[in-house]
Amino acid sequence: MPFNQYLEQEFIPDYKLNVRVSTFNTKQHLLKILIARxxxxxxxxxxxxDVKNFKHFLLENSDYGTNYAATILSTL
Known part of the structure; x- marks a missing residue:
């Protein structure tokens, strides 16, 4: 199963049911970053x-700070 299909059909619907609306809204952007990658x-x-290369990308080639990059990676 492709990564995006799993997130969109399995993970996100389940995650949305198990967290507060505010938590889900915060994570939506992170999930979009993961799907794009x-x-x-x-x-x-x-x-x-792949994860190591993504980590390097987040830290070296993007506008994301260290803490935000760590949050993206922990979501992954």
């Missing part, structure tokens, strides 16, 4: 190297 990658094909 790993969109069509099959879940079982996301590797440690």
């Amino acid at each position: 790993f969109r069509n990658t099959p879940l079982n094909k996301v590797t440690k190297r």
